[in-house]
Amino acid sequence: MEARILTDQPETPLEVDHQRAVFPEGLSLDCGAVLAPVEIAYRTYGILSAARDNAILICHALTGDQYVAETHPVTGRPGWWERMVGPGKPIDTDRFFVICSNVLGGCMGSTGPSSSNLSRLAFDAREDGDAVHEPWGTEFPPITIRDMVRAQHALVRQLGIERLFAVIGGSMGGMQTLEWAATYPEMVFAAIPIATAPFHSAQNIAFNEVSRQAIFADPDWRGGRYWESGSIPARGLAVARMMAHITYLSEEALTRKFGRRTRRQNASPEASGDLEHPLSFFGEIFEVESYLRHQGSSFVLRFDANSYLTITRAMDWMDIGAEHDGDYAAPFVGTRTRFCVVSFTSDWLFPTSQSRVLVRALNRAAANVSFVEIDSDKGHDAFLLDEPDFDRTIRGFISGAAEHAGLHVGPKL
Amino acid sequence: MRLDQKLIAQMIAPGSRVLDIGSGDGSLIDHLFRERGCDARGIEIDMQEVTRSVAHGLPVVHGDADHDLAHYPDESFDYVVLQRTLQAVERPREVLRQMLRIGRHAIVSFPNFGHWELRLKLLTTGRMPNTAVWSTPWFATPNIHPCTIRDFLALCSGESYRVIEWMAIDEEGERAPWRRSIRLANLFGEQALFLLGRNEPASRDERLK
Numbered sequence A: 001m002e003a004r005i006l007t008d009q010p011e012t013p014l015e016v017d018h019q020r021a022v023f024p025e026g027l028s029l030d031c032g033a034v035l036a037p038v039e040i041a042y043r044t045y046g047i048l049s050a051a052r053d054n055a056i057l058i059c060h061a062l063t064g065d066q067y068v069a070e071t072h073p074v075t076g077r078p079g080w081w082e083r084m085v086g087p088g089k090p091i092d093t094d095r096f097f098v099i100c101s102n103v104l105g106g107c108m109g110s111t112g113p114s115s116s117n118l119s120r121l122a123f124d125a126r127e128d129g130d131a132v133h134e135p136w137g138t139e140f141p142p143i144t145i146r147d148m149v150r151a152q153h154a155l156v157r158q159l160g161i162e163r164l165f166a167v168i169g170g171s172m173g174g175m176q177t178l179e180w181a182a183t184y185p186e187m188v189f190a191a192i193p194i195a196t197a198p199f200h201s202a203q204n205i206a207f208n209e210v211s212r213q214a215i216f217a218d219p220d221w222r223g224g225r226y227w228e229s230g231s232i233p234a235r236g237l238a239v240a241r242m243m244a245h246i247t248y249l250s251e252e253a254l255t256r257k258f259g260r261r262t263r264r265q266n267a268s269p270e271a272s273g274d275l276e277h278p279l280s281f282f283g284e285i286f287e288v289e290s291y292l293r294h295q296g297s298s299f300v301l302r303f304d305a306n307s308y309l310t311i312t313r314a315m316d317w318m319d320i321g322a323e324h325d326g327d328y329a330a331p332f333v334g335t336r337t338r339f340c341v342v343s344f345t346s347d348w349l350f351p352t353s354q355s356r357v358l359v360r361a362l363n364r365a366a367a368n369v370s371f372v373e374i375d376s377d378k379g380h381d382a383f384l385l386d387e388p389d390f391d392r393t394i395r396g397f398i399s400g401a402a403e404h405a406g407l408h409v410g411p412k413l
Numbered sequence B: 001m002r003l004d005q006k007l008i009a010q011m012i013a014p015g016s017r018v019l020d021i022g023s024g025d026g027s028l029i030d031h032l033f034r035e036r037g038c039d040a041r042g043i044e045i046d047m048q049e050v051t052r053s054v055a056h057g058l059p060v061v062h063g064d065a066d067h068d069l070a071h072y073p074d075e076s077f078d079y080v081v082l083q084r085t086l087q088a089v090e091r092p093r094e095v096l097r098q099m100l101r102i103g104r105h106a107i108v109s110f111p112n113f114g115h116w117e118l119r120l121k122l123l124t125t126g127r128m129p130n131t132a133v134w135s136t137p138w139f140a141t142p143n144i145h146p147c148t149i150r151d152f153l154a155l156c157s158g159e160s161y162r163v164i165e166w167m168a169i170d171e172e173g174e175r176a177p178w179r180r181s182i183r184l185a186n187l188f189g190e191q192a193l194f195l196l197g198r199n200e201p202a203s204r205d206e207r208l209k
Helices: A145-158 A172-183 A202-216 A219-224 A234-248 A251-257 A287-299 A305-317 A352-364 A380-384 A388-405 B003-011 B027-036 B047-055 B065-071 B092-102 B116-125 B149-158 B182-188
Strands: A020-023 A038-045 A055-059 A097-101 A116-123 A131-135 A164-170 A188-194 A338-344 A368-374 B017-021 B039-044 B060-062 B077-083 B103-111 B161-169 B191-198
Touching (some): A055 A145, A188 A388, A338 A380, B003 B161, B003 B191, B027 B039, B047 B060, B065 B092, B103 B161, B161 B182
Parallel strands (some): A188 A338, A338 A368
Antiparallel strands (some): A020 A038, A038 A097
């Protein structure tokens, strides 16, 4: 593997035509602004039953997107939750109609900072002086997790669905799941918030702030107007991703995967005298560095820096008790939704203690709750990885909920 | 399902809201949902049991009697069940209070430390008794608050709980024939099972008899 240098400007990512729903009337946002028009890119899997009662909405995490269970058109990699979603999988597309949309503010086809701001005309010198709409950039209105949920709600209604059988998501997807249950309780039969919290902690806001400062510090960011120079703040965004990626793992996972292994045999301070293969002090010496740089440099090919700023800020605003004097039970009082809260032992980004705060709040609201902490050393990312107990939990909870919902769909009941 | 769980299930009116503390493998809540149409939920301290229960579609949370009951609202259940666990909690009196705060009724079973075999062994050997029911040595037992049937009745009286129904049962969970005399039950009953209510004007609970 070649050493990666973070200053490289990556090649322009593939232009992909995403499947979209358009809402010309737009959305009223929590900040008071009306964003119009709004486009939401989405994918569906499976077949909606005649009674339209078997829909499961999957909410993706910070850097995820709508390509849950198919090859990603930009990266060419498998869908981010193919382990969990598909025929015969715990979220069984033979039984359920699965929907996943790119979040509002995202950069995989939904309206976000890289979308055209129709109220702004600019002259694009490259196009012979034709007037074009310039992107929103940092003028994109601040959005919240609830705004993302409102956009999903508009999509779900446009798909002709009155009630979702389940909403499920991990991390920021779990925050959306909670906002769904709080904002549209009558539309959510079952909710599965995974590796998440009812509020974004000070530590997590701090991590997000470091990510944002890394982007701001990149000269290529150019005050958020990087499209003007035809470059992207690749270094800043890559550093943001590298730092964030550490928080998704655990010390045990890093030790197991990389330990102190170096990228070259005999790589030691003494061996660096080898003139043919000099070891740079700044090069990739340890395997964990190489891994992180790969995470950073591949991330910038598929993610927009201004989207990263917008979405991390939306996470920071997340506090489901904010409008109820900090009472996390109040948004769920009277709920009839069946909840399944899942956390992982080694997740230090959204630790079990925060899931327990949520579970106790749901208990105070007399909600029907299941709560499982899965034993895993894989950190926050465990919800994306192979954890048999986690799969069994999701499969079992969904089957049980389907029985309570009186669902009898598909061939595999 | 164990026989004593069947006796517990018989105490519960169909269609009730039930919280089973220490739900184990979830067999009681599963039975109550399927056979009696109850909205039955569980709390379990052993994570493997929780995972197994949720994977069977049962609503179970990881938690324990000492720390998690305080978070439930008043009267959120018709029955709160505590099976063979009262002697192992940190604060049995507080747990009972919480059970009868969040539930209209409490169903409690516990091993009876007044059983003749325990009395005899302590008397003859001078050592902590070791029986089928009390099988772990004193330094390793989770059963930190053992009590007799008479002790439990004294607590109920002190707390003004109404004993709606009680019975002695043997280790297999079979109902033992010591219903008339508390003293005989306390001597010969290996386990005890109680249905309690708050001490409020009767009538509402009369049908349960």
